[in-house]
Amino acid sequence: MITLIMETYQKPDYGKIFQDILKKKFPNKLNDFKFLLKKKDFSALDVIQLNNKIFGVINKENDSFNQKSRSYSQSDILYILNYQKEYSFSNTQVANHFKLSRNTVSKWKKIFNI
Structure with a gap:
């Protein structure tokens, strides 16, 4: 039987990370995502969805490579x-x-x- 070991670790503050990215690279989109950035706890699915909304899918090869490193x-x-x-x-x-x-x-x- 496979057992699942969940280690506790401190998650990055994705709200702050995405807010900084939007301020520096896309200041015109900052107001569009303000309500999403106020969340306290981001799931992996939230991060992926927000990343795709901000940057879009650049190309299939890059998207495939990024998929391998998701957890x-x-x-x-x-x-x-x-x-x-x-x-x-x-x-x-x-x-x-x-x-x-x-x-x-x-x-x-x-x-x-x-």
């Missing part, structure tokens, strides 16, 4: 699996929606007994 917390994984259940998606459909591997979704379902 998801337990709450993010459970959100994805609940999303799948709520909309009755297959593993492939959820994987395409969140830009994951279908094998990753399958592995998460085995780990969390869903």
Whole structure:
């Protein structure tokens, strides 16, 4: 049986990071994202979504490379699996929606007994 070890660590202040990026590179977009930047706790999905809204997807190759270095917390994984259940998606459909591997979704379902 696979056990999941969740280490506690201090998360970066993504609100401050994105606010600094917007101030320096995109000052005209700062007001558009002010309500999102006030969140206290950003999930991995929030960070990915905010990053794509600010910068857009530059190219497929770069997006594929960035996907390899992503990590998801337990709450993010459970959100994805609940999303799948709520909309009755297959593993492939959820994987395409969140830009994951279908094998990753399958592995998460085995780990969390869903």
